[in-house]
Amino acid sequence: xxxxxxxxxxxxxxxxxxxxxxxxxxxxxxxxxxxxxxxxxxxxxxxxxxxxxxxxxxxxxxxxxxxxxxxxxxxxxxxxxxxxxxxxxxxxxxxxxxxxxxxxxxxxxxxxxxxxxxxxxxxxxxxxxxxxxxxxxxxxxxxxxxxxxxxxxxxxxxxxxxxxxxxxxxxxxxxxxxxxxxxxxxxxxxxxxxxx
Amino acid sequence: xxxxxxxxxxxxxxxxxxxxxxxxxxxxxxxxxxxxxxxxxxxxxxxxxxxxxxxxxxxxxxxxxxxxxxxxxxxxxxxxxxxxxxxxxxxxxxxxxxxxxxxxxxxxxxxxxxxxxxxxxxxxxxxxxxxxxxxxxxxxxxxxxxxxxxxxxxxxxxxxxxxxxxxxxxxxxxxxxxxxxxxxxxxxxxxxxxxx
Numbered sequence: 001x002x003x004x005x006x007x008x009x010x011x012x013x014x015x016x017x018x019x020x021x022x023x024x025x026x027x028x029x030x031x032x033x034x035x036x037x038x039x040x041x042x043x044x045x046x047x048x049x050x051x052x053x054x055x056x057x058x059x060x061x062x063x064x065x066x067x068x069x070x071x072x073x074x075x076x077x078x079x080x081x082x083x084x085x086x087x088x089x090x091x092x093x094x095x096x097x098x099x100x101x102x103x104x105x106x107x108x109x110x111x112x113x114x115x116x117x118x119x120x121x122x123x124x125x126x127x128x129x130x131x132x133x134x135x136x137x138x139x140x141x142x143x144x145x146x147x148x149x150x151x152x153x154x155x156x157x158x159x160x161x162x163x164x165x166x167x168x169x170x171x172x173x174x175x176x177x178x179x180x181x182x183x184x185x186x187x188x189x190x191x192x193x194x195x196x
Numbered sequence: 197x198x199x200x201x202x203x204x205x206x207x208x209x210x211x212x213x214x215x216x217x218x219x220x221x222x223x224x225x226x227x228x229x230x231x232x233x234x235x236x237x238x239x240x241x242x243x244x245x246x247x248x249x250x251x252x253x254x255x256x257x258x259x260x261x262x263x264x265x266x267x268x269x270x271x272x273x274x275x276x277x278x279x280x281x282x283x284x285x286x287x288x289x290x291x292x293x294x295x296x297x298x299x300x301x302x303x304x305x306x307x308x309x310x311x312x313x314x315x316x317x318x319x320x321x322x323x324x325x326x327x328x329x330x331x332x333x334x335x336x337x338x339x340x341x342x343x344x345x346x347x348x349x350x351x352x353x354x355x356x357x358x359x360x361x362x363x364x365x366x367x368x369x370x371x372x373x374x375x376x377x378x379x380x381x382x383x384x385x386x387x388x389x390x391x392x
Contacts, residue, residue, distance in 0.1 A: 004261040010246035013239045017224045028213045030283060032243060033250050033259060040247035043209045044240035047228060050206035051236035054229050063229060065200040087226060 007033065059128065061104035061121040062086050077101025078135040082125070082154060084108050084142060092140060100138070103128065108146040109153055117153060125154070129161050139167035203229065255324065257300035257317040258282050273297025274331040278321070278350060280304050280338060288336060296334070299324065304342040305349055313349060321350070325357050335363035 003011065007029060015025035032040050056062070057069035063086050064070070071077075071089075079100040081092055089102050105120045128134055137158060141147035155165045171189035172181050181189075199207065203225060210221035228236050252258070253265035259282050260266070267273075267285075275296040277288055285298050301316045324330055333354060337343035351361045367385035368377050377385075 002266055004250055004259055004265065006242070006246045006249040006261045007259055010242045013242040016227075016235075016239075018227050019220075019223070024215075026283075026286065027215070029246065031212075031214050032247060035247075037247050039212075040243050043212075044243040046202070046206040046209040047236050047240040047243070050202045050225065051228060051231075051233050053202040054200055063200055063203055065202045069200065070198055087222075090222065 056104070056106075056121070059124065060102050061106060061124065062089055062102055071101060075099045075101055076133065078133065079138060080128070080134050080136070081138045081140040082151075083140050084147070084150075088140060101134075103137075105141075105150065108141060108150040110146045120150070122154065122157070126157065126161075129158055129163060134163060136164040136166060139165065141167070143168075143170055252300070252302075252317070255320065256298050257302060257320065258285055258298055267297060271295045271297055272329065274329065275334060276324070276330050276332070277334045277336040278347075279336050280343070280346075284336060297330075299333075301337075301346065304337060304346040306342045316346070318350065318353070322353065322357075325354055325359060330359060332360040332362060335361065337363075339364075339366055 002008075010029045010032060011022070011025045014020055014028040015022055017025075020028070032043070053065035054063050055065070057064040057067075057072055059068050059072040060080075062069050062071065077100055080103050081100055082103045082105060083089055083092065084105055084107060086104055089104065092100075092102070103121070103125045105122065105125075107115050107120050109115060109117055109120070125137075129137075137154070139147075139151035139154065141151050151167055158165060169192055170185065171192055172178060172185060178186070198204075206225045206228065207218070207221045210216055210224040211218055213221075216224070228239070249261035250259050251261070253260040253263075253268055255264050255268040256276075258265050258267065273296055276299050277296055278299045278301060279285055279288065280301055280303060282300055285300065288296075288298070299317070299321050301318065301321075303311050303316050305311060305313055305316070321333075325333075333350070335343075335347035335350065337347050347363055354361060365388055366381065367388055368374060368381060374382070
């Protein structure tokens with residue numbers, strides 16, 4: 001059916017969000033239409049402001065609206081997790097058991113997609129290591145070809161700088177069933193088996 | 197984890213949308229942050245404009261950004277479906293086989309929720325009937341207590357005005373299985389059985 005043009009436009013904007021189809025976009029748009037004018041304005045303002053203010057932290061590359069993000073400001077991190085995306089920081093923060101820090105690469109090396117090392121946030125990582133605070137880099141990159149290649153590349157770069165380089169363990173997932181675990185994971189879990 | 201304040205605000209706005217939790221809201225917000233400034237501005241503009249321009253059609257009560265909506269403007273509707281919400285118009289438009297029209301009540305009578313007939317868009321319906329174009333009202337209200345009560349109320353109002361009042365048939369759903377159909381529906385389907 002034909003919606004009123006301004007409603008159609010709003011539905012169209014919502015449907016650009018990841019995983020949002022026409023029907024969900026309609027639902028969201030109706031929520032806005034049924035809300036107050038102030039609510040719509042607050043939403044619009046939040047959109048503009050977030051886009052205006054959010055940029056990369058000059059130290060770690062995570063999102064921040066200041067020069068240096070809260071994590072870099074407040075944590076003296078000797079162990080730094082190297083991640084692909086700010087989303088990975090969120091996941092790791094949930095798991096955090098002590099004060100590790102982060103370094104966000106904003107991608108992984110992928111010659112096919114035209115992403116080369118110089119397109120990644122690696123320079124500031126080297127600077128951080130040179131500054132001498134970091135004792136260990138933990139490669140927290142996805143266990144796929146691009147993640148492994150990037151981890152290897154960075155490891156080869158920083159090893160001469162005399163710091164420890166590790167990566168997250170690969171193995172069976174917490175709560176999973178061995179019956180349904182793929183053989184690559186099982187092989188890795190077997191190879192990395194630990195004494196009990 | 198703590199997000200940068202302006203990112204937090206945007207996530208918060210997204211999480212007010214129906215069915216959107218913290219994680220989905222984060223996903224949406226990251227989409228905006230990763231997009232261009234122009235895209236964020238277009239989205240913000242669509243929000244403001246939709247809320248500014250969209251109001252109820254002066255004839256049928258559906259959403260429009262003009263005085264009279266496209267449907268009322270272009271269709272001479274002798275049969276009018278009375279619906280609760282603009283969302284119901286969308287569903288019925290998909291089923292539409294000929295040029296029926298709509299009248300949106302924006303609710304159903306519910307004394308418990310404080311919604312009385314005078315809170316609904318009924319006056320303009322009576323005016324439309326008085327104007328003489330409508331030959332039949334089809335009650336397309338949800339088959340629940342409030343929907344039935346509203347249908348009965350409107351029927352009692354308009355019957356003296358000498359027009360036909362009907363309601364959507366109740367019965368088994370297309371593609372459903374009788375085994376799993378509830379007994380209320382089966383009773384209604386039995387009572388409304390049709391010769392073949």
